[in-house]
Amino acid sequence: MVSSEHFAGWAFVTPGVAIIILFGAVPIVWSAVMSFQKDNLLSPSTPFVGTANYRQMLHDPIVTQAIQHTLIYTALFVPGTMLVGLVLAVAMNRKIRFISFYRTAAYATMAISTISEAIVFIWLFDPSYGIVNYFFSLIGVPQQQFLNSPSEALYVIVAMTIWGWSGFSVVIYLAALQGVPQVLLEAASIDGAGPWRRFRQITLPLLSPASLFLAVWLTINALQLFDEVYLSTSGGPLNATTVLVYYLYTEAFQQFNFGYASAIAYFLFLVIIVVTVIQFRVGKRFTYYRS
């Protein structure tokens, strides 16, 4: 009886497991092997080169730049998205007219495809014709070059992605806000706590599991930034928006250095694991789970 249940259980999960192994585990192992090979996928010869691909990264100035850009981007994108999401969620966590319209509108940024988003932002931030420079001119700010400027392009990408992802953090925070018990807030009111104090000492701690989730999730996504860069700047100008995943894409599919690209991918994989572990460890101290 037990063994037949056992069998049925395995039978049910086997298709899923097979798909995960085929499309998840096999590529992971294969790219690990490739990272120790010289492989252009074109010719059948793929000699093992030991750790040469990893050592090459140390001497590649663009890898250093790409790491810097990825870190700057992550450091701005993750808190930025969480903050925008939190502010919007708090603003929408009340009973006002058309609230469901506002909520839908906030989430719509997630439903819009990245290509449309990129095109819109390219025009918003166009140095000559963009509306952002127009508003700057109204308030006397000098005209900026934005995507044409190596020192500004990355920040345009940050703005673009914060806009795109804010809908996601709004939804997470809204759900979490609904779980904040009214009784606690009312009790605090009676004890004389003002709105800011109630938010700071009751709402915010109760949102901490959602915040931890968002921090981890958004960080993993930020470290893997690709689409917006590919669509709007192709890593330019002058590599100013070349992030790790975009660089490994160009190495693999434009330069045909699949071995080297795999090594970069594995480096990124390790970075993500380390960062995530740290986030969970540190997060535990600040996260309050209501039992």
Next chain:
Amino acid sequence: MTKHRLRGRLAGLLTALTAVTVVLAGCGTDAGSGSSASSSPIDIWEGWTGVEATTFAHLVSEYQSEHPGVKVSSLYVNNDDTLQKVLTAVRGGSTPDIAYLYGSWAPNAAQIPQVVNLTQVVKRPGVNWDDFFTGERDVATVNGKVIGIPALVDNLAVVYNKKLFAAAHLPAPGPTWTWAQFTADAKALTNASIKQYGTAYVTPGTEDTVWRWEALLWEAGGALLTANNKQAAFDSAAGLQALDTLRTMSVTDKSMYLDPSDSAYANLFNSGKIGMLVTGPWDLSGFPNVDYGVQVMPSYPGADGGHQTISGPDNWVVFNNGSARVSAAEQFLLWLTAPAQVKYWSLKTGDLPTRTSVADQSSVTAAMDAALPGDAAFVQNLAEVKQARPQITQYPKISTVLGTMIVSVLLGQSQPQAALTAAAAQVNADLAG
């Protein structure tokens, strides 16, 4: 080469889906099998969209009705992604029989063992290989081996807004014009107060940035690499002249709109915001709102390059899935690229004829020009294609270096000579390594 970039990206999503389908379909078929030539199936990967897609489908069905029993299946793959998908398919043992590949990939594609050597095929009677333009044949040939049959050809010329020229009291560009005139016209057409620019340049730093400059380099009498392709040759007076021309417009005169996305310049030209563009025939259909003219690229007086342009031909490449399928694929391709089909294709799509015998028919060019004004000028301009980019596997690397060099000058971040010196050193290191 650069055709339908953005449209292609949109289609990338579809491609991802079709790729999955291909993988699944590949699981069930034995790629090496095939009974007789007449009944061998032919799988084609192509990236045609819009009118090109319908025209291609029409030609395929015509071929099938002329050759009963032959089943031609074509699969849409975004052109930008075809090589990477082919590479995956090569590893998985499920290559198509024919794929549309960019000409700039030819040296790398030639390394794939499954790519069929067509050198003898194009010598067959009736093929008339020399009827294809020199620039096309150069790009289809790697180290003396023909690895593809020309599928599409284009070139660069100057498209200008007649109304803006008249408003600025400038004579329209003539066939003997020079880069000095181009630069002066661009300056005269620029009006910062109404945000009007004389010309535009794309600055993503990709090959689309690079090939436009290469035309100037050749016109100035320069070369990219030494004749044996072993060393950089662009750090020369000609290279400097070509970069200086761009710098004068982008930095000194500010008459050049810089487009990092590679997608804005065409809309701006169509909105009457840009006076002249160096671009190819693929953009013409995007200018319905502008009365434009087309003129050859300006020249550098005194330089031995004269008027030149650069062409980005693409190839049909055959993959070996057994001799029966190879011969069926070759037969189909020779039919598809025969004069009658080339003529039909150009008349329907407005794409430039890949064969001189078709391009020389004035009735064809007249009909093309009537459908798409300016198209005939691009057909004539095919004669100005005198050189091809170096056919070496390191070209993608060189292109990246040149892209950085050009963009750094256009953005005013480096001086032309310093940028040339640095780029040449980098290219020499890449060629040696």
